[in-house]
Amino acid sequence: MSQVTIRQLTDDERFIVSRDLMSYAFRSTPPLPSLEEWSQPDYMKNAAILGLFREEKPLACVAYSTMIQNVRGKLYPNAAVWGVVTHPAARRNGYSRQILNALMHHMHEAGIPFSNLYPFRESFYDRLGYTTFPQTRTVRIPAESFAPLLRKELKGHVELTSNSDGFSTQKAYLAHQHQQTHGMALDPSAKSYGHTSWQATATIGGEPRAMMLYTITGEEEDREMEVPCFFYDDSPGKYLLLAWFARHIDQVKHVKLHLPPTEFPETWLPDLRPMIQAEEAPMARIITVAGIGGLNCGAGEFSARISDPICPWNNGSYHFASIDGTLHVNATTQADCQLTIQGLTALVYGTHDPETFALREWGDSSPELQVRLRTMFTPQLPYLYSRY
Numbered sequence: 001m002s003q004v005t006i007r008q009l010t011d012d013e014r015f016i017v018s019r020d021l022m023s024y025a026f027r028s029t030p031p032l033p034s035l036e037e038w039s040q041p042d043y044m045k046n047a048a049i050l051g052l053f054r055e056e057k058p059l060a061c062v063a064y065s066t067m068i069q070n071v072r073g074k075l076y077p078n079a080a081v082w083g084v085v086t087h088p089a090a091r092r093n094g095y096s097r098q099i100l101n102a103l104m105h106h107m108h109e110a111g112i113p114f115s116n117l118y119p120f121r122e123s124f125y126d127r128l129g130y131t132t133f134p135q136t137r138t139v140r141i142p143a144e145s146f147a148p149l150l151r152k153e154l155k156g157h158v159e160l161t162s163n164s165d166g167f168s169t170q171k172a173y174l175a176h177q178h179q180q181t182h183g184m185a186l187d188p189s190a191k192s193y194g195h196t197s198w199q200a201t202a203t204i205g206g207e208p209r210a211m212m213l214y215t216i217t218g219e220e221e222d223r224e225m226e227v228p229c230f231f232y233d234d235s236p237g238k239y240l241l242l243a244w245f246a247r248h249i250d251q252v253k254h255v256k257l258h259l260p261p262t263e264f265p266e267t268w269l270p271d272l273r274p275m276i277q278a279e280e281a282p283m284a285r286i287i288t289v290a291g292i293g294g295l296n297c298g299a300g301e302f303s304a305r306i307s308d309p310i311c312p313w314n315n316g317s318y319h320f321a322s323i324d325g326t327l328h329v330n331a332t333t334q335a336d337c338q339l340t341i342q343g344l345t346a347l348v349y350g351t352h353d354p355e356t357f358a359l360r361e362w363g364d365s366s367p368e369l370q371v372r373l374r375t376m377f378t379p380q381l382p383y384l385y386s387r388y
Contacts (some may be wrong), residue, residue, distance in 0.1 A: 183382025
């Protein structure tokens, strides 16, 4: 029987193995990119990459990049999983599951309590302990719909730079949003966020109050302003950016925004006529239950027996208590209910009501306990923001 081994890739091997497998799966090939091209991006240089080998032939690989994520007001290390791939000759043998199991062990040993990913199939990752976030949305609005804002006297102004020239401002403003946006994850070592784009910063009284990144694409008759990043502190800042769209009505036909699930663009102005399409939903997972203390939560306490067949270090009973509004997690011998790792993850991120857990086979909390769970972990709409 052929021996299967899984190990972390190092030195040049990490680029060779990942290029051959990931390029075939995710790019137009042939040809394969050169090793120099493949190894150049910072995300490749900084990622932890695992490879699965059968008789020393690489058949699967997976990677994660360490990010920092806001979970209910506290910043935690987070593993952003990407590049899950198996050689076509080795598919349907369970290798993806095996290497992802090994990856989660690696995250745990690295002290990373949370993980996120964009799934190729939700049900596959659900079985591995991940739960689904609300979908973000792509919104396409005719540029001329913003014309009424040209008649408004708005305080402040918009400063335009390229995102490379203004990256320090961009990084500072996103760090500010990071502190207050539940679910948001950023790469702390990033030297840029995404491709070259314009950066528009709404400034009032000398302070940035809103910021967006955008590109202008398409042919002359159908140009479009695409906005992958749109953040604001308050309405004055937001409407300065919306008025910036109005200044382009003779240049672009549509504005296409990528927005969090908390945003309702149909309420911004009358007659916007937005065309709204749901985007791919990310998923999240708790990697280490003992490491999630410190986040903000409502009053209350409970104990639960956690089951996690993929990460056995999580199996056991834990006491979860709010002390001065902060979650404390300790091992215990008591249990008010049973929770799977999916159920606990859904509670922490606020994405699912505990009343649904029995149907999902995520737990068996009583109606009385469900009231306490909702008080401690209020419903939330997490916004991951980063795409990978």
